Amino acid sequence: MDHPHPHTAPTGDTPPDLVASDPVTLGIDIGGSHIKAALVAPDSALLTNYERITTPIGQPPAVIVDAISALIAPLGGFDRVSVGFPGATRGGTVLTAPNLGNLSWHGFKLADHLAARLRRPVRLANDATVQGLGAIAGRGLECTITLGTGMGFALFMDGQAAPHLELGQHVAFKKRSYDHFVGHDALLRDGLKKWNKHVLRTIDALRVLVNFDLMFIGGGNVSAIGFALPADVHLVSNETGITGGVRLWDGVVPRRG
Structure with missing residues (x-):
């Protein structure tokens, strides 16, 4: 499933509010054991295989952001980003991260930090919510x-x-x-x-x-x-x-x- 995608690379200069008519979504699943990522078509079909790394438990949020940036490098271009997070989130901000072992997650504006790093709009939700949206x-x-x-x-x-x-x-x-x-x-x-x-x-x-x-x-x-x-x-x-x-x-x- 490793298909190249013609959309702009994540390090391009496209403003985050301009999204293609057939947007490719970078899906990121942050878990207590692993972080996984893949590109997804508008009809929810996977465009690539998973990239996967072990979650750096106990590390500050900046380490997770760095790890995600390195993880997605082989995937190619995308237009927007969706993140499932193992805790409570609101308005792109992490409220709780009970299984990540670092209190500095509380109040961390993860969506903003990832949007700045990836130069794409980012939406953040609890990981069970994201999984449910893919199943219900x-x-x-x-x-x-x-x-x-x-x-x-x-x-x-x-x-x-x-x-x-x-x-x-x-x-x-x-x-x-x-x-x-x-x-x-x-x-x-x-x-x-x-x-x-x-x-x-x-x-x-x-x-x-x-x-x-x-x-x-x-x-x-x-x-x-x-x-x-x-x-x-x-x-x-x-x-x-x-x-x-x-x-x-x-x-x-x-x-x-």
Whole structure:
């Protein structure tokens, strides 16, 4: 899928407010374990393979910005940038980064810093929100959870993302948050069988809390799920964490089916 793209290179002089009629989106997925990036067509099809690096946990935001700049260099030209971030964001600013291990993320204007570095307009959202935008049907009440370093969560009504909720930081069982109940450390600590029971319990709890029409589960540990899923719960591939970035520019996901 390594196709060259004729649009302006990211180091060009195109003003960030001028976007092509068939814009190519650079999708960036910042995770607690890895940072991934690829180019995405307007119809959400991948134009390139992933570029991927290990997330420099504990480092200040400037190191992440530098790492992203180096990561995307082989991808070629793009017109705009969508970023999924593992924490709460608002207006292009990071509010929380619970799994990145550095408090200097709080209040960091990540979208502005990346726009200045890449010379392209940037939109930023929680990573579960971006993944959900790449997966949801666009009708009714839908939600996404991501199972990776922690647990991400996003909620949608008729294709429109709701305000972000840091459900991963909420208490799930006794004093354990969802991050520590179904996150990666829980999988290592509790073992596969017990972890699967915790995931099923989480689905049941969210069914009561949200009354969702559909739930989508993604993230790096989705392959560890070993139980039969209810009919209204679906697994999605990790590429939706990249391809969903196109929808950040559309506002509402078109209804499917």
